[in-house]
Amino acid sequence: MLLYAFDKPIFVVDAYARRIFYRLGVNMPATYDGLRVEVEKELPSDLKLYNEFHALLVEHAKVHCKSNPICECCPLNTICEQRLTKR
Template sequence: MTRKYQLIYDKLLDYYGPQNWWPADTPFEMMIGSILVQNTSWRNVEKALEEVRPFLSPKHIEKLTTEELAQLIRSSGFFNIKAKRIKAFLEWYKSYNYDIDVIKKLDKLQLRNELLSINGIGRETADVILLYAFDKPVFVVDAYARRIFYRLGFDMPKFYDTFRKQVEEVVPEDIGLYNEFHAVLVEHAKVYCKSVPICNGCPLFDVCDRRLDSND
């Protein structure tokens, strides 16, 4: 890992500590949560997960109609769309007999392409599933990563996969490292590097260019 990436990772991990992400009791809950969190806050996802928790297994959700599932996840917003996306994901998952160990043995690129072929699974959602459910080392490019890297002084590519590959070229293929890197970036964006940043006390202050104009 190049010196600046290593410095950012070390400072954030030292400040926030291990995050033990993704917040879920099972890989299946993690995957459902990754769909529910699209275009909403995690607080709303937690409410939806509590409602759906009695049915939170592939075979139970399989038995629910799309309409029944939609009502359970209402608090996540866009619930009708997300119910259809969960059902589409479940259909793919069932093709592997819901066997996560079999899926983990697949090649990362093949698995990523399969996830991207599912209705409603975009690059970011596919990558968090790869990282946190299937233990594949991949860098998740979300709005938080874009914001932080830009303010630090990086001129990262606009296109998702170009950004992702640029980071992956310099970060070792260590699943734990990718897991924590994404998690501490998210935490930092929530605590200090907000839309309107709190620079006082920021653990990255001494290595930040403080570019506060928009990078959109």
């Protein structure tokens, strides 16, 4: 991982990020680099920002946005496409 091992401000595309973006209704490119580039276009190129953003995505996915999501207390449930379609 270029972000963590080499301190390069490159967004980490992983299953957690894909899951959260998908459930929020983001139209994501299918490829790793495609999604990475789209996210990087929206954020300043900042190592600390990318570290924190990825850490927050991982934490959110582990607590709320699991494979079987826990939507009731999720702080994103009012904007989550998946949650809105369940109602």
